[in-house]
């Protein structure tokens with residue numbers, strides 16, 4: 001059980017790659033948004049089942065968890081009421097629409113919460129789950145609402161978008177990403193004068209071939225937020241275990257105000 005980014009790093013580490021398929025039976029992801037390619041990579045590496053969990057200190061840790069149908073996450077409905085609201089107005093949204101998840105505790109006496117704002121973006125699923133459970137399902141949580149960085153030209157970039165591109169690449173172990181003033185970074189400035197740059201540090205299994213590196217840069221440049229902003233992308237390769245990646249991964253904005 002662990003945070004997706006850290007489990008991914010373990011799965012693609014030297015020791016993780018040496019584990020025979022099937023040794024790890026199941027993995028429970030918790031604590032962060034789960035990119036589909038990251039999930040697929042862990043399943044493939046270890047030949048294991050991956051279950052996703054959603055919860056926080058405020059929900060008493062356990063909030064909702066995936067079942068064997070691997071669709072939504074069943075809510076602990078006897079104790080918690082999840083609703084989805086418009087984060088601007090606080091208005092409750094119709095079933096199935098995406099918005100901010102708010103939680104009400106139904107049985108807690110010490111510190112009850114009413115429509116506590118989680119800051120997470122999500123939605124409730126319509127209908128019942130294939131597993132037959134009567135418990136309502138949350139869709140996979142789509143990340144933190146405030147983790148988005150405005151990168152110019154109307155572009156809004158977050159770690160979840162980068163995860164989809166980078167974790168789909170076989171040789172990526174983990175990465176960090178920073179939005180910078182392009183002129184602050186020598187490599188980026190060499191290409192052009194001013195503007196906004198995206199510096200991505202990638203911990204790689206091996207040093208990638210130039211063509212593979214170019215393909216990765218092009219994949220990042222194809223993201224709509226990156227395209228719209230016209231930001232320059234620089235990928236720096238660091239050796240295995242050369243990156244300090246915190247459990248809560250975040251797109252850092254290092255531009256001066």
Ligand SMILES: [Zn+2]
Pocket residue numbers: 067068069074129130131132133
């Ligand atoms: Zn189910």
